[in-house]
Amino acid sequence: MKKGRENTAHIGIFGRRNYGKSSLINALANQDIAIVSGESGTTTDPVKKSFEITGFGPVILIDTAGIDDSGDLGKLRVERSIKTLDIIDLGILVLNDNNWGEYEEMLVRKFKETDTPFILVHGKSDLAGMTDSFEKKISGITGIQEIINFSKNDGALREALIRKITSTIPSYTYSSPTLLGDIIKQGDIVLLITPIDVEAPAGRLILPQVQAIRDILDNDAVSVVLKEREIDSFLQRTAIQPALAVTDSQIFVKADASVPPDVPLTSFSIALARLKGDFDNYLRGTPKISELRDGDRVLLLESCTHHVSCDDIGRVKIPRWISNFTGRKLHFDVVAGLDSTPRPINEYSLLIQCGGCMITRKQLHNRLRPAIETGIPVTNYGMAIAWVQGIYQRAIKPFVGGASGSTNYL
Numbered sequence: 001m002k003k004g005r006e007n008t009a010h011i012g013i014f015g016r017r018n019y020g021k022s023s024l025i026n027a028l029a030n031q032d033i034a035i036v037s038g039e040s041g042t043t044t045d046p047v048k049k050s051f052e053i054t055g056f057g058p059v060i061l062i063d064t065a066g067i068d069d070s071g072d073l074g075k076l077r078v079e080r081s082i083k084t085l086d087i088i089d090l091g092i093l094v095l096n097d098n099n100w101g102e103y104e105e106m107l108v109r110k111f112k113e114t115d116t117p118f119i120l121v122h123g124k125s126d127l128a129g130m131t132d133s134f135e136k137k138i139s140g141i142t143g144i145q146e147i148i149n150f151s152k153n154d155g156a157l158r159e160a161l162i163r164k165i166t167s168t169i170p171s172y173t174y175s176s177p178t179l180l181g182d183i184i185k186q187g188d189i190v191l192l193i194t195p196i197d198v199e200a201p202a203g204r205l206i207l208p209q210v211q212a213i214r215d216i217l218d219n220d221a222v223s224v225v226l227k228e229r230e231i232d233s234f235l236q237r238t239a240i241q242p243a244l245a246v247t248d249s250q251i252f253v254k255a256d257a258s259v260p261p262d263v264p265l266t267s268f269s270i271a272l273a274r275l276k277g278d279f280d281n282y283l284r285g286t287p288k289i290s291e292l293r294d295g296d297r298v299l300l301l302e303s304c305t306h307h308v309s310c311d312d313i314g315r316v317k318i319p320r321w322i323s324n325f326t327g328r329k330l331h332f333d334v335v336a337g338l339d340s341t342p343r344p345i346n347e348y349s350l351l352i353q354c355g356g357c358m359i360t361r362k363q364l365h366n367r368l369r370p371a372i373e374t375g376i377p378v379t380n381y382g383m384a385i386a387w388v389q390g391i392y393q394r395a396i397k398p399f400v401g402g403a404s405g406s407t408n409y410l
Contacts, residue, residue: 009059009173010360011165012084014107015094017066020123020152024094025049025061027152028162056166062088067103085110086338086366089173090165091118095147098122098134108142114366117168120144121161126151172361179215179271180244183264183398186220188243191263193255195228195248207357208268212246231258244398246271249382250313256391264398265391269382272355274399276364277380278372283400285377286387288350289322296349297331298322299341301367303359314354318384325388338363345370351378 013021029051049061064081065074085091091111093104111118120138122130135147148164150157184190194209205213209225216223224242226234228251234240235258242263247255249267259265273282292298300314319332333342338359345351351371356364368378379387386395 008057009090009169010062010088010362011059011090011092011169012062012064012088013092013094014064014067014081015123016068016096016103019066019094019096021066021094022063023152024092024121024123024150025051025063027150027158028061053162053166059165059169067107082110085114085116087360087363088116089362090169091116092121092165093118094121094123094150095130095138096123097128098131100134100138100141105141114369117170118144119161119164119168120147121150122147123150125149125157126153177275178219179212179275180246181215181219184216184219184221184243188221189240190216190221190223191231191242191245191259192216192223192225193228193231193245193247193251194225195251208272208355211357212268212271228254228258231255235260249385250317252386252389252391252395256389256394261394266395266398267382267386269355269380270386270395270399272357273353273380273383276356276361277353278365278368278378279399281368281372281378282380282383283396285350286379286383286392288377289326289379289384289387292322292326292328292330292349294329295331296328297333297343297347298350298352299345299348299371300332300334301351301353302334302336303338303354303356303364303367313381314352318352318381321385321388338367345376346374348376351376352381352384353378354381 013025015021029049047063049063050058051061052058062084064084065077067078067081069075069077091107093107093111095104108118110116120142122134130147130149138147139145146164148157148161150161152158180190190212192209192212194205213223213225221243224234224240228247231254242259245255245259245263245265247259247265247267249269252267255265273279298319300318302314315334319330323330333348335341341348348371351368353364353368359367371378383392383396386392
């Protein structure tokens with residue numbers, strides 16, 4: 001199975017204290033990478049371990065604290081363990097001694113709430129094997145038809161579990177999704193417009209720009225990288241007709257004016273929104289900007305922490321552009337990284353998510369899920385900017401222009 005570039009599956013190991021979670025990790029890796037002790041509560045916080053599955057590729061195993069931990073500190077450990085569901089691609093719930101109760105019920109409920117596929121493993125089977133009646137009972141409760149027996153001393157059971165893991169991990173963790181590859185072809189020239197301003201990192205490009213360059217090269221096309229003030233002279237001097245132009249969202253107006261109207265134009269943020277975000281819900285949610293009213297509250301989600309400049313895109317520019325566009329007195333909250341929202345999600349009228357270049361697709365979708373389930377419109381930095389600057393239809397056309405029903409979103 002071919003592994004995707006820079007994609008690594010995250011697997012969380014869950015279960016009660018002293019149920020053999022760390023022993024399972026050591027047995028899978030065939031080496032002592034997790035501390036094992038007969039004393040309950042040895043693992044106190046989620047700990048990541050790298051592990052290579054032969055014939056599949058690298059995975060990250062996350063050893064979590066026991067879900068039955070007690071006391072004030074224990075409750076915090078359990079909360080941290082549950083929080084890992086936002087980043088894992090597969091959960092393994094370790095059972096023992098044919099025992100099933102409220103802790104297991106809670107975890108299965110959390111797996112389903114976060115759309116996390118999971119495997120049930122009956123550990124320490126050499127000490128207390130799983131009964132047929134227990135397997136039938138749990139299958140009826142969870143809908144999982146197969147519970148894997150496991151013993152750290154049985155190599156055949158280890159291999160059976162590894163096969164189950166590789167067949168259950170979602171395909172998006174090892175596939176190779178493309179940023180632009182489905183809208184460009186071999187030999188195409190793609191214009192990448194990258195402003196160098198106070199927000200640009202010294203001596204390097206930002207990650208979405210680097211990802212775009214690599215994706216263009218991987219698809220045997222040609223990337224031309226230039227600053228916005230060079231667009232007009234470059235096109236005049238070379239007479240090149242780009243197959244596509246991709247710009248930083250902040251200079252959409254300049255790019256729209258300089259790039260010929262017959263050349264498809266979009267932004268790095270919108271390309272990322274389609275690759276990693278909930279693009280269909282973004283398409284539905286973006287027009288809701290025009291429906292904002294006085295007093296409405298807007299939540300902006302940054303997915304990384306960074307130095308905030310005086311003209312920061314999320315904290316200054318987007319709030320200013322939206323306020324000017326709507327003519328409304330709005331309130332804006334900004335959350336950096338994966339921090340909790342400052343208010344209940346139902347107090348917001350709109351959520352605007354950044355491109356999410358620094359987090360996984362799973363993390364981004366779980367970030368959006370509470371708003372979507374509550375019926376709150378969601379959009380993306382680039383799509384919101386394109387909407388308020390009047391070039392939304394052009395900016396999304398490279399991705400939806402030929403799609404059935406796409407005009408319903410415009």
